[in-house]
């Protein structure tokens with residue numbers, strides 16, 4: 001009998017270890033306190049590229065900023081938040097209309113999660129066939145969920161005409177989304193919907209509004225260095241000055 005129990009235990013243990021390690025398509029790292037960065041992957045110009053999102057735990061449920069880029073990870077993200085923290089996701093806000101931000105909006109709405117974008121994002125999403133949110137913001141908005149508050153800010157046209165950033169004042173976390181490039185990036189990336197003319201001013205607006213953030217989360221790649229805002233500004237100025 002004993003060897004059977006032992007074998008069964010080993011089997012169950014390896015099964016759960018396997019489950020935890022198997023998902024290389026969803027990476028979750030704690031940022032600070034109740035803040036976590038999650039990363040999913042998709043292909044951009046043939047290269048497997050990471051996209052960062054954020055989730056925040058509150059005593060009224062979890063909040064997601066931007067949906068996974070990889071559609072196979074919409075549900076695993078919810079499952080992971082439940083498995084790790086026993087929290088249901090109650091709110092999801094997407095920061096511009098591209099698929100790496102909005103891809104999961106319809107799915108999350110179906111799950112009973114309150115989904116938000118700005119009205120400007122919604123207009124672009126509609127035009128470009130992207131997934132849309134249930135609730136639309138008509139101006140910069142402060143959300144309060146449980147013990148946490150955060151503010152949306154539209155700084156102008158940069159990466160996209162509708163890009164917003166999210167500021168968590170108490171923890172000085174600036175969620176930059178795709179407007180802000182990582183220190184790892186040596187270009188502004190996908191400029192398909194970007195404004196070469198306005199990009200620098202838009203980033204300068206963010207820098208002036210939210211001084212000395214402790215953490216800055218860019219849309220892609222490494223997010224450990226808050227100098228990413230000035231790095232982005234430098235690149236945007238260089239691009240603007242190109243003949």
Ligand SMILES: [Zn+2]
Pocket residue numbers: 098100178219220
């Ligand atoms: Zn992006």
